[in-house]
Amino acid sequence: MGNQADRSAGEAAPAKNGALITTSGLVKQFPTGGYLFTALNGINLLIDRGEFTGLVGPSGSGKTTLLNIIGALDYPSSGSAVVLGSDTKHLNHKQSARLRNHHIGFIFQTYNLLPVYTVYENVEFPLLLLGMEADRRRRAVTQALEWVGLTDRAQQRPAQLSGGESQRVAVARAMVKKPEIVLADEPTANLDAENSHNILRMMVELNTELETTFIFATHDEKVIRYLRRRITLRDGRVVEDREMEPDYTT
Amino acid sequence: MIRFLLKGLIRDRHRSLFPVMVVTVGVTVAILMQTFMHGVMDDMVRSNAKLDTGHLKVTTLGYREIARQMPNDLSISGIDRFLRGLETDYPRLEWTTRIKFGGILDIPDEAGETRSQGPAIGLAIDLLSEKTREIKRLQLAEALVRGRLPADAGEVLISDEFAHRLGAEIGETATLITSTAQGGMAVHNFVIAGTVRFGMAALDRNTVIADITDMQYVLDMEGSASEVLGFFPNLVYDDRQAEEIVREFNDRHSGGGEDDFLPVMQTLRMQNNLGEYLDLAAFRVAIILVTFFAVMSIVLWNAGLMAGIRRYGEIGVRLAIGESKHQVYWRLLAESFLVGLTGSAIGTALGLAVSYYMQEVGIDISGMLQGSSILMGNIMRAHITPASYYLGFIPGLAATFFGSAVSGIGIFRRQTAQLFKELEA
Numbered sequence: 001m002g003n004q005a006d007r008s009a010g011e012a013a014p015a016k017n018g019a020l021i022t023t024s025g026l027v028k029q030f031p032t033g034g035y036l037f038t039a040l041n042g043i044n045l046l047i048d049r050g051e052f053t054g055l056v057g058p059s060g061s062g063k064t065t066l067l068n069i070i071g072a073l074d075y076p077s078s079g080s081a082v083v084l085g086s087d088t089k090h091l092n093h094k095q096s097a098r099l100r101n102h103h104i105g106f107i108f109q110t111y112n113l114l115p116v117y118t119v120y121e122n123v124e125f126p127l128l129l130l131g132m133e134a135d136r137r138r139r140a141v142t143q144a145l146e147w148v149g150l151t152d153r154a155q156q157r158p159a160q161l162s163g164g165e166s167q168r169v170a171v172a173r174a175m176v177k178k179p180e181i182v183l184a185d186e187p188t189a190n191l192d193a194e195n196s197h198n199i200l201r202m203m204v205e206l207n208t209e210l211e212t213t214f215i216f217a218t219h220d221e222k223v224i225r226y227l228r229r230r231i232t233l234r235d236g237r238v239v240e241d242r243e244m245e246p247d248y249t250t
Numbered sequence: 251m252i253r254f255l256l257k258g259l260i261r262d263r264h265r266s267l268f269p270v271m272v273v274t275v276g277v278t279v280a281i282l283m284q285t286f287m288h289g290v291m292d293d294m295v296r297s298n299a300k301l302d303t304g305h306l307k308v309t310t311l312g313y314r315e316i317a318r319q320m321p322n323d324l325s326i327s328g329i330d331r332f333l334r335g336l337e338t339d340y341p342r343l344e345w346t347t348r349i350k351f352g353g354i355l356d357i358p359d360e361a362g363e364t365r366s367q368g369p370a371i372g373l374a375i376d377l378l379s380e381k382t383r384e385i386k387r388l389q390l391a392e393a394l395v396r397g398r399l400p401a402d403a404g405e406v407l408i409s410d411e412f413a414h415r416l417g418a419e420i421g422e423t424a425t426l427i428t429s430t431a432q433g434g435m436a437v438h439n440f441v442i443a444g445t446v447r448f449g450m451a452a453l454d455r456n457t458v459i460a461d462i463t464d465m466q467y468v469l470d471m472e473g474s475a476s477e478v479l480g481f482f483p484n485l486v487y488d489d490r491q492a493e494e495i496v497r498e499f500n501d502r503h504s505g506g507g508e509d510d511f512l513p514v515m516q517t518l519r520m521q522n523n524l525g526e527y528l529d530l531a532a533f534r535v536a537i538i539l540v541t542f543f544a545v546m547s548i549v550l551w552n553a554g555l556m557a558g559i560r561r562y563g564e565i566g567v568r569l570a571i572g573e574s575k576h577q578v579y580w581r582l583l584a585e586s587f588l589v590g591l592t593g594s595a596i597g598t599a600l601g602l603a604v605s606y607y608m609q610e611v612g613i614d615i616s617g618m619l620q621g622s623s624i625l626m627g628n629i630m631r632a633h634i635t636p637a638s639y640y641l642g643f644i645p646g647l648a649a650t651f652f653g654s655a656v657s658g659i660g661i662f663r664r665q666t667a668q669l670f671k672e673l674e675a
């Protein structure tokens with residue numbers, strides 16, 4: 001494990017041109033039984049194109065909350081999160097949907113495939129939302145299924161797949177539209193070591209090939225080994241932010 | 251996209267099959283309820299009209315007041331001229347004279363002594379004139395059980411059940427003991443030409459049907475009749491027109507007068523409390539239908555809610571993938587519209603099919619009418635009306651649609667991120 005330059009938190013990150021994601025003074029509070037619980041407390045981060053970064057920290061440290069805000073599924077209570085040039089706080093339902101639709105892919109711990117649809121259809125769905133025409137759609141889905149090695153499973157339903165296969169479908173679904181950003185929340189939590197490594201290796205390849213930015217929320221050592229940057233959260237604050245030398249060995 | 255959503259809808263039985271079935275059953279039952287109630291009411295109106303009230307009835311003012319007592323002393327005199335007047339003034343309607351009477355029917359043995367006897371309700375109608383339509387109107391030929399229709403003066407029809415009870419045979423003499431219009435005693439020998447059964451409990455017990463000319467003679471009522479009945483073409487009652495005719499007729503003939511012998515006209519609804527009865531029945535149907543649809547809406551709303559909650563996970567994913575809340579909501583509504591449409595269409599088709607069968611065949615309810623005096627057929631039939639086509643359909647569709655419109659609002663109320671929490675749980 002490397003311990004390169006400490007891009008430590010605390011100080012406001014300088015606004016840097018070309019940054020894909022910028023958060024400054026980001027605070028998120030949740031009303032819980034009469035008082036406000038602070039889940040994120042002054043997050044300043046810059047994330048560049050092509051990063052393979054992880055938000056790391058114990059359960060409850062705010063990883064998911066931060067990921068959701070970056071994905072415009074949630075809004076900061078104060079401070080800002082600027083994603084691809086848009087301050088998410090100022091996006092309405094439609095605009096945030098558009099941002100996700102065009103630029104962001106999500107991967108979840110529990111896969112969250114749509115059970116009534118086949119593997120093929122699950123992967124096709126984001127393209128339908130984009131209004132892509134049938135021919136391009138078919139090529140894109142076929143390619144995405146090749147990336148994850150599930151071409152022969154195209155017509156099966158999620159219920160017929162193993163956990164590893166399901167997560168590979170989820171990766172294909174997130175990648176099929178070639179988004180700038182993929183947000184993966186504990187993607188390996190339900191997978192064994194072998195499947196975890198397969199998925200991660202695939203993501204590294206896509207990251208190199210397509211320059212897709214990957215941001216993980218994880219406390220899984222298997223994932224952490226693949227990261228090139230590790231942002232450690234504790235109680236809603238960034239306590240460490242460092243670049244790493246990834247270890248691709250299994 | 252539409253095909254994609256349709257695929258999802260069809261494959262997910264919780265979203266398609268179950269709600270469609272709920273709507274189908276609801277709509278079917280609603281239509282059956284409506285057509286049956288209508289059938290029953292219609293049958294009552296028809297039977298009452300044919301046998302008792304006509305669509306319009308003219309009596310004297312005095313007769314009307316105590317019609318139940320059959321006060322034949324208060325009959326309309328100069329009846330032939332009176333009838334011709336009505337036929338001239340209202341040529342669209344068929345007019346006919348009748349007399350109701352009570353009495354005792356006595357079956358004598360060879361020696362002329364009473365073999366058996368029983369109280370009888372009598373109806374005197376035009377049985378024998380050449381232009382009579384009463385036989386057709388009362389479907390006497392269809393009602394005939396034994397013997398034949400009267401062909402000569404002095405012949406009567408009696409209820410088949412009555413004949414059995416009295417032990418009377420076809421062709422035997424039956425003596426009617428009654429009182430004349432003036433109150434004197436009247437005894438007359440008739441010949442039983444045939445027996446009839448109408449399939450109406452109230453009428454099948456002890457009815458005697460005699461020719462009106464005979465009865466005018468027996469009751470000492472030559473040249474008069476106590477009731478003149480008017481019928482619209484094809485026996486289809488038109489309340490609005492009936493009211494109009496009544497108003498016009500009464501203005502002309504009895505307007506304000508109080509003389510017992512002034513002629514007065516009534517519509518079907520004005521007699522036997524039929525109007526109130528029908529209004530009440532219609533009101534009850536309306537209440538039942540409204541309640542029914544309220545319940546169905548709640549069921550569907552809850553079903554929608556369940557499906558909605560079950561689907562928050564799916565909805566969360568869809569939002570994450572980039573569908574907007576509005577799109578998700580509208581697509582949910584479109585789905586429920588389809589479900590409502592399908593269920594309502596199937597339900598309407600099913601309801602109408604069963605109703606049609608019940609309209610043609612009916613259910614025998616004679617057991618329930620034992621001893622009742624309601625003029626109503628023993629066969630309960632459905633009757634499809636124009637309302638039957640939309641009365642289940644529209645509320646079925648609306649209930650489904652609004653059910654999910656309301657439950658779907660949850661999508662907006664919840665924070666997007668919250669939809670995920672529910673999906674992870």
Ligand SMILES: Nc1ncnc2c1ncn2[C@@H]1O[C@H](COP(=O)(O)OP(=O)(O)O)[C@@H](O)[C@H]1O
Binds near residue numbers: 061065
């Ligand atoms: N919608 C919410 N309402 C109240 N508290 C919340 C909500 N979402 C998250 N939290 C709280 O914020 C903290 C951080 O949560 P989360 O971001 O899910 O942590 P992590 O993903 O690191 O485990 C936790 O204490 C959690 O209970």
Ligand SMILES: [Mg+2]
Binds near residue numbers: 063064065217
């Ligand atoms: Mg989490």
